[in-house]
Each structure stands twice: as C-alpha cells, then as structure tokens.
Amino acid sequence: MLGLDKxxxxxxxxxxxxxxxxxxxxxxxxxxxxxxxxxxxxxxxxQRFVIFGIFAIGFNILFGLTGYLSFGxxxxxxxxxxxxxxxxxxxxMNIIPAILLSVVIAGIxxxxxxxxxxxxxxxxxxxxxxxxxxxxxxxxxxxxxPLTNGETGLxxxxxxxxxxxxxxxxxGSIPVTNLFGxxxxxxxxLVVGPWSFTFSAGYYVCAVVMLLAFxxxxxxxxxxxxxxxxxxxxxxxxxxxxGLNPKPYTxxxxxxxxxxxxxxxxxxxxxDPLAGAERMQWxxxxxxxxxxxxGGAGTLIGPVLGAGMIKYFENIFSKINDNVLHSWFSxxxxxxxxxxxxxxxxxxxKGWHLTLGIIFMLVVTFLPGxxxxxxxxxxxxxxxKKTVEPKSAKTEPAE
Amino acid sequence: MSIKNVTxxxxxxxxxxxGAGLALPTYLSAAxxxxxxxxxxxxxxxxxxxxxxxxxxxxxxxxxxxxYELAVEHLNGGGDGGMLSTFSSQVLDGTGIxxxxxxxxxxxxxxxxxxxxxSAKSMxxxxxxxxxxxxxxxxxxxxxxxxCQEAGVIFMAGxxxxxxxxxxxxxxxxxxxxxxxxxxxxxxxxxxxxxYGNDRKAYHLTADYTWGWTQQESIAAATEALGWQTVNxxxxxxxxxxxxxxxxxxxxSGADVLVLNHYGGNMVxxxxxxxxxxxxxxxxxxxxxxxxxxxxxxxxxxxxxANVKGIFGSTNWHWxxxxxxxxxxxxxxxxKYGFPPxxxxxxxxxxxxxxxxxxxxxxxxxPCSVGEALEGFEFDGLGNGPTLYRAEDHQCFKDVLxxxxxxxxxxxxxxLEIVEITPRAQVEYAPDHPMFAGGQLGSCNPGA
Numbered sequence: 042m043l044g045l046d047k048x049x050x051x052x053x054x055x056x057x058x059x060x061x062x063x064x065x066x067x068x069x070x071x072x073x074x075x076x077x078x079x080x081x082x083x084x085x086x087x088q089r090f091v092i093f094g095i096f097a098i099g100f101n102i103l104f105g106l107t108g109y110l111s112f113g114x115x116x117x118x119x120x121x122x123x124x125x126x127x128x129x130x131x132x133x134m135n136i137i138p139a140i141l142l143s144v145v146i147a148g149i150x151x152x153x154x155x156x157x158x159x160x161x162x163x164x165x166x167x168x169x170x171x172x173x174x175x176x177x178x179x180x181x182x183x184x185x186x187p188l189t190n191g192e193t194g195l196x197x198x199x200x201x202x203x204x205x206x207x208x209x210x211x212x213g214s215i216p217v218t219n220l221f222g223x224x225x226x227x228x229x230x231l232v233v234g235p236w237s238f239t240f241s242a243g244y245y246v247c248a249v250v251m252l253l254a255f256x257x258x259x260x261x262x263x264x265x266x267x268x269x270x271x272x273x274x275x276x277x278x279x280x281x282x283x284g285l286n287p288k289p290y291t292x293x294x295x296x297x298x299x300x301x302x303x304x305x306x307x308x309x310x311x312x313d314p315l316a317g318a319e320r321m322q323w324x325x326x327x328x329x330x331x332x333x334x335x336g337g338a339g340t341l342i343g344p345v346l347g348a349g350m351i352k353y354f355e356n357i358f359s360k361i362n363d364n365v366l367h368s369w370f371s372x373x374x375x376x377x378x379x380x381x382x383x384x385x386x387x388x389x390x391k392g393w394h395l396t397l398g399i400i401f402m403l404v405v406t407f408l409p410g411x412x413x414x415x416x417x418x419x420x421x422x423x424x425x426k427k428t429v430e431p432k433s434a435k436t437e438p439a440e
Numbered sequence: 441m442s443i444k445n446v447t448x449x450x451x452x453x454x455x456x457x458x459g460a461g462l463a464l465p466t467y468l469s470a471a472x473x474x475x476x477x478x479x480x481x482x483x484x485x486x487x488x489x490x491x492x493x494x495x496x497x498x499x500x501x502x503x504x505x506x507x508y509e510l511a512v513e514h515l516n517g518g519g520d521g522g523m524l525s526t527f528s529s530q531v532l533d534g535t536g537i538x539x540x541x542x543x544x545x546x547x548x549x550x551x552x553x554x555x556x557x558x559s560a561k562s563m564x565x566x567x568x569x570x571x572x573x574x575x576x577x578x579x580x581x582x583x584x585x586x587x588c589q590e591a592g593v594i595f596m597a598g599x600x601x602x603x604x605x606x607x608x609x610x611x612x613x614x615x616x617x618x619x620x621x622x623x624x625x626x627x628x629x630x631x632x633x634x635x636y637g638n639d640r641k642a643y644h645l646t647a648d649y650t651w652g653w654t655q656q657e658s659i660a661a662a663t664e665a666l667g668w669q670t671v672n673x674x675x676x677x678x679x680x681x682x683x684x685x686x687x688x689x690x691x692x693s694g695a696d697v698l699v700l701n702h703y704g705g706n707m708v709x710x711x712x713x714x715x716x717x718x719x720x721x722x723x724x725x726x727x728x729x730x731x732x733x734x735x736x737x738x739x740x741x742x743x744x745x746a747n748v749k750g751i752f753g754s755t756n757w758h759w760x761x762x763x764x765x766x767x768x769x770x771x772x773x774x775x776k777y778g779f780p781p782x783x784x785x786x787x788x789x790x791x792x793x794x795x796x797x798x799x800x801x802x803x804x805x806x807p808c809s810v811g812e813a814l815e816g817f818e819f820d821g822l823g824n825g826p827t828l829y830r831a832e833d834h835q836c837f838k839d840v841l842x843x844x845x846x847x848x849x850x851x852x853x854x855x856l857e858i859v860e861i862t863p864r865a866q867v868e869y870a871p872d873h874p875m876f877a878g879g880q881l882g883s884c885n886p887g888a
Contacts (some may be wrong), residue, residue: 080566083562085565086562183678192651193583193604193649194582194583196582196583196609213882214882214885215882315553317552391548
C-alpha cells in the first residue's frame with residue numbers, strides 16, 4: 042500500500058486508527074468519576090501529543106538514522122512559531138500560508154546552522170547546535186524584541202494589518218485561526234451516557250499533518266537515502282574510505298529534521314497563536330531528545346510514543362494536587378490517609394519531573410531500546426513459538 | 441518515489457475525496473451551544489489557579505496558592521470569613537458564588553508563557569474553569585490574559601507589575617488589582633527627592649525584558665521630573681546571577697544613586713553584589729551613595745537579608761498595615777498557615793473575592809456581566825483603602841506604599857517598614873498616557 046511493504050502498512054494503519062480514535066482512547070473514564078483526572082482527551086493536550094509527535098519524528102530522522110545528536114532543535118520549533126504568527130499578523134488567519142512559511146524559514150535556518158555545525162561530529166556537533174539554539178533564544182528573548190516581543194511572546198493584536206483577512210471581527214475581537222473557514226477552535230462534544238468525548242477541528246488538522254509526516258518518515262527510513270544515513274551512523278570513516286562524501290547526506294537529514302521542527306512550531310502557533318522565546322530554550326531542545334530516547338531512537342513509532350508520554354506527565358500529573366490526593370484516599374482512616382498523601386505528594390503536582398525522571402531512568406536502564414523495545418518484549422512473550430522473526434520487523438535501536 | 445500513471449478513474453476519485461474534505465468545514469464549524477464558555481451547573485463552580493510552582497518565582501507562587509485556598513474557604517463559609525466582613529460590598533454571604541459551592545483546580549505556569557497557556561487551556565477545556573487567575577510574572581500574565589480573551593473566560597491577574605498588562609496588552613476579559621511600574625515611580629520619586637535631594641545622578645541596572653524596561657522608563661521619567669539626571673541605563677540579562685561586572689563601572693561613572701530595576705532572584709543577587717562592592721559607604725561629591733529598588737517584596741527582602749536595611753522601594757500592600765481589612769486578612773492567613781501573607785498572596789486573595797463579588801452583583805457567571813460589574817467599581821475594606829477598578833483599562837487605582845528595609849527587624853517577617861502611604865490621586869494617570877498607549881481593550885468575549 043502506498044509503496045510500503047506489509048509490515049509498514051500495518052504500522053501506518055495502526056497509527057491512523059490511534060490518531061483518528063484518540064478522543065475515545067484518551068477519555069476512558071466517565072467525566073464525573075474520580076479517575077477523570079487521568080483523562081487526556083481534551084483538545085489542547087491531544088494537539089500537543091501530535092504536534093510534539095511531529096517534532097520527535099523529525100528529530101529521529103537526524104538522531105535515529107545518522108546518530109548526530111542535536112541539542113538545539115527547539116530553535117527551529119521557535120522559528121517556525123514566530124514565522125507562523127507573523128503570517129497571521131500580516132497576511133491572513135488561514136493556517137496554510139503560515140505553516141508553509143514556518144517550514145521554509147525553519148529549513149533555511151537549518152541549512153545555515155547545519156552547514157556550520159556539521160563540520161564537526163560527536164560532542165562538538167552537539168555543543169555547536171546547543172550554542173546556536175541558545176543564541177537564537179537570547180536573540181528572541183531580548184535583542185530582537187521588535188520582531189519577537191521578547192519575554193512576553195509574540196501575540197496577535199486588534200491593529201494587525203492582515204492584508205488578505207480582517208483586522209478585527211464585527212464584534213471587536215481578534216479573528217480565529219482557520220483552514221478555509223474551518224475554525225481551529227471549533228469542537229463538538231459527543232455525550233454517551235456518563236462519558237463525554239470532544240472532537241476538535243484543530244486536533245484533526247494536526248493529526249492529518251502528523252500522519253503525512255509519519256508516512257514521509259517511513260518512506261525516508263526505507264529509501265536508499267535512509268540506508269545511506271544509517272551507514273553514516275554505523276561507521277562514517279569506512280564510508281569516507283569507500284569514496285563517499287557523507288556531508289551532503291547529513292546536511293540533508295539535518296535540514297529535513299529542521300523542517301519537521303518548523304512544521305511542528307507552525308502548527309503550534311496555528312492552534313494557539315502565540316510564540317514565546319521559551320520554546321527555543323535548551324530545556325525544550327533537551328525535551329525532544331528525551332522523547333526520542335524514551336520512545337526508542339531509530340524506531341518509527343517510538344518518538345511519537347515518547348512525546349505522548351512526556352506531554353501526558355507534564356499536563357496530567359502536574360495537576361494532581363494535595364486536594365485531589367485527599368479525595369482519592371478519603372476512604373482510609375485519617376492518620377493513614379495523611380501518611381499515604383505525604384508519601385505520594387513529592388511525585389505528583391509540582392513533583393512530576395521527579396516521576397518522569399524515575400521512569401526515564403528505568404527505561405534507559407532496563408529497556409535501552411525505549412518503550413518500543415518494551416512493546417516488542419511483551420509481543421515476544423505472547424508468541425514464543427515463532428522463533429524466527431521476519432527480518433523487516435526490526436529496526437535497529439540506537440546505542 | 442514513483443510516479444503513478446494518471447487515470448481517469450484516479451482523477452475522479454481524488455476529486456471526490458478533495459471535495460468531501462472541503463465540504464467538511466461547513467459541517468464541523470465551531471461549537472454552537474448557547475450562552476458562554478463553561479457555564480457552571482447548579483451546585484458547583486470551578487475556578488482555575490494558575491501559579492508558578494517551579495522555577496524562579498516558586499516562592500511567590502506557593503504563597504499565592506495559599507491565599508487562593510483561603511479565599512475559597514472563606515467564600516464557601518469556612519474559617520473566620522477573613523475580608524468578607526470588612527469588604528464594602530456585602531453581597532457575599534459564605535454560601536459560595538450565586539449559591540454554588542466553589543471548587544478549584546491548580547496548575548503550574550513554570551514562569552513560561554507556553555507552559556502557562558497550556559496549563560490554563562487544560563483548566564478551561566478539561567476542568568471547565570470559569571475564571572483563571574494567577575501569574576507571578578508579567579510575561580506570563582500577558583500571555584494568559586490573551587488566551588482568556590480568546591477562550592471567553594475572565595482573567596484576574598495576580599502579581600504582574602509591568603505597565604503593559606493594562607497598557608499596550610490590555611484585554612476586555614482581563615483585570616488587574618496589583619499596581620504597576622508607573623505607580624511605583626510616581627509614589628517613590630517624591631520620597632527619594634525628599635530624602636536624597638533634587639540634585640542626584642542615577643545609574644540604572646535594568647533586567648532586560650518587558651517588565652524591566654517599563655519599570656526603568658517609569659522611574660527615570662519620574663525622577664528626572666524632579667531634577668535628577670540619568671547617567672546611564674545598563675540592561676542585564678534575566679539569567680544573570682553575578683552582577684559584579686555590571687557594578688564595577690558604576691563606581692567610576694560619577695553617579696551617586698544606583699537604581700536596581702530587578703525582581704526576585706535578580707534583585708537579591710545584584711543588591712548583594714552592590715553592597716559587597718562597598719557602594720553604600722561610598723561618597724560622591726560629598727553625597728552619600730544610595731541604592732534604590734523600585735519594586736520590593738517581603739520574599740525578596742528575606743532573600744537579600746541584611747543588605748536591604750535602609751533601602752527604599754515600593755510595594756502594593758504590607759501585612760503590617762493597620763486597617764480593618766488587612767488585620768482581618770493577616771489574622772486568618774496567620775491562623776491557617778502560621779506566618780503573615782506576602783503582597784502576592786494579598787492581591788490574589790482580593791482578586792478572587794472581587795471576582796466572586798462581581799458575579800454575585802451581576803447575577804451571572806457570563807464574562808460580559810462580570811466585566812460590567814467590575815468596570816468602574818468603587819470599593820473599600822480590602823486593605824488598600826478606597827479603590828477604583830477603572831473601566832478604561834481594567835486597572836485598579838489605590839494608595840501605593842513606599843517602604844524601606846527595616847534597620848532593626850524584630851522577626852524574620854518584619855523586614856520592611858512603611859515610610860509613606862502615597863495617596864491614590866498622586867499615582868493616577870490618564871488612560872491614554874504615552875507609557876500605556878497602543879493597546880485596545882476590544883469587546884468582552886463570552887466564548888462559545
């Protein structure tokens with residue numbers, strides 16, 4: 042199907058099913074139940090899942106295939122966001138031109154930064170990209186304030202020109218981002234008994250873009266170009282001796298993954314028209330590295346899973362406060378309740394970083410191939426009898 | 441990748457799919473339920489408390505959260521009622537808001553616009569919050585205020601001191617009780633002139649972001665109007681922790697006053713550096729060298745320790761105030777948590793009460809009704825004397841406190857002493873003042 046072999050087609054179909062049915066899958070608990078705290082099926086978080094999925098897929102093309110660890114990918118995400126918001130300010134609220142511009146601008150920046158950084162490999166490459174990203178952050182945060190609005194972040198205002206659109210709606214508010222009239226904010230709730238599922242237009246737009254990005258990434262993984270990138274990862278020196286110049290390949294991979302990041306940034310701005318400098322900070326760059334490693338670097342689906350996991354912790358666990366804990370354990374006798382809450386307290390709410398850190402450590406120690414390896418091990422348990430695995434089923438996890 | 445042959449059937453198929461795709465918008469277009477975003481049911485209403493729980497302002501955030509919890513307790517009729525009894529508007533009776541029990545959700549802004557918006561969005565979309573409040577930094581407040589405007593809920597700003605929040609970036613759905621850079625400057629400058637004379641040369645160190653700039657602009661304008669000169673203004677990166685290299689040039693600049701337009705950890709570090717360099721013992725042209733910190737908070741004073749002694753600054757509120765409202769608040773806060781509240785806690789507590797009161801008076805949770813009830817609202821008894829919520833820019837106008845680091849603190853909380861309570865008339869400005877120009881409120885947005 043679509044030029045993919047059977048195994049990849051199945052994977053693609055699974056991803057299609059997962060993304061399209063996400064509003065159901067992510068809202069398994071009835072709205073009024075205590076467990077509703079764990080529901081993640083609200084538009085903003087679903088959008089974040091797929092947008093960071095795109096970001097991680099792009100990062101994986103560089104890191105998973107060539108082994109070049111970029112510590113500055115958030116810069117491209119931020120550049121994409123700024124480009125998109127400027128497009129909303131100047132041209133129109135349609136998301137298509139905004140996303141196109143964000144991909145192009147991010148690509149140009151990736152070309153320049155990649156050209157310089159790729160002169161070195163290993164840790165020096167990582168440090169160079171990190172330096173560029175921090176430079177971009179500093180520029181956006183203070184130096185280029187007229188362009189980026191500094192610390193406050195670039196926002197839409199009622200005075201923006203919007204040549205192909207309207208500066209403000211009839212009732213005096215800022216128009217909403219849309220796709221040929223389909224409002225990104227639009228959503229409708231489906232209530233089935235005690236359950237409530239939200240279908241958001243913005244989410245489905247992001248999901249479709251994510252599927253395209255995912256499909257592209259499969260094609261890149263399976264192409265001769267992808268093979269070349271893997272060769273670079275396994276032994277660059279050997280490649281040099283055979284008379285091949287790896288530079289154009291790594292640069293192409295860098296630009297492609299920069300464009301993916303720009304796409305993610307553009308989509309973020311399309312869902313919520315604001316671009317802040319923190320998006321470019323080194324912690325944001327580190328986050329995508331974590332996502333990729335947590336999910337499984339070098340695998341197709343891994344980065345998406347990792348992105349989902351981190352965003353879930355950030356948005357769901359961080360909101361569990363003492364009040365919520367007390368209501369969960371209210372069935373216990375008072376003293377016991379307090380001590381249980383006391384034990385759990387450091388791991389939820391503002392302590393979500395701690396929980397995530399522990400999980401990350403466990404995954405890296407026991408499942409070096411990330412969540413994907415975990416899935417594979419479980420799958421293997423269930424079909425022990427088949428000793429010989431089809432060769433194409435496995436993608437090499439990164440070291 | 442391969443190029444496929446174009447067939448007639450293929451073209452028709454693709455055309456049909458594209459057509460269906462384009463028709464989808466008309467079917468899916470925005471939600472159409474009536475009324476306003478997150479209209480509460482008959483028995484409870486949810487408020488969203490969005491404060492920094494991690495990062496540079498986590499201390500302020502924690503104190504804000506305590507204040508919010510206290511406010512909810514009082515609104516639901518628990519505790520001793522705090523300021524409910526001293527508030528000039530007496531429509532709140534401890535039965536929640538409009539008979540609905542008040543519940544709340546919390547979130548972590550991480551002092552980042554993005555994270556703050558994500559957290560606020562999840563409160564609005566997932567938890568059904570009808571009002572968002574909080575923020576310990578102007579950047580975050582402005583970002584969340586913009587979001588609330590778009591989503592159609594009310595934003596009651598917490599600690600945000602930049603002129604922009606109710607200036608260039610003001611929004612119809614956003615309201616600020618806290619004072620701002622202009623008011624700080626207008627209150628502080630006369631006190632400085634009285635204590636240090638009209639013939640001074642000031643050197644500014646300014647945090648390089650929106651708040652720092654508006655603060656510096658305000659204080660420079662106010663002091664220059666009284667005859668001071670501004671020798672130099674040096675911008676320092678927000679992430680800086682060591683300010684020695686910025687302090688050294690001050691020594692030879694000929695300036696005799698150093699103004700630190702810094703907040704939080706920045707201020708603690710720059711002030712400590714300045715004191716270490718012996719600036720406070722220095723004499724310039726027979727005048728004692730002085731240091732000024734325009735925006736003070738007790739938490740910062742605690743961080744800077746003995747270095748704050750005798751240094752002037754301004755603050756929105758202080759727990760040692762002796763009016764009925766402040767006493768009631770300090771008492772119930774102290775009873776519950778064992779120490780006095782900070783100014784951040786005060787403004788957050790008051791904002792929650794003001795919101796509840798506006799809903800009650802307007803008879804509806806509709807943001808437009810709340811906005812109408814707050815605009816031009818005159819009240820008293822909430823710790824700052826007679827206060828006005830101005831309709832033109834949704835900024836509160838009230839007395840401003842000029843404070844000084846206490847020479848002989850009696851406890852670890854007794855760090856600032858009130859030098860002067862600057863009357864409201866002195867800090868008022870026109871809504872179209874150049875420092876606040878450029879923004880529009882727009883119209884209130886009730887959402888879906």
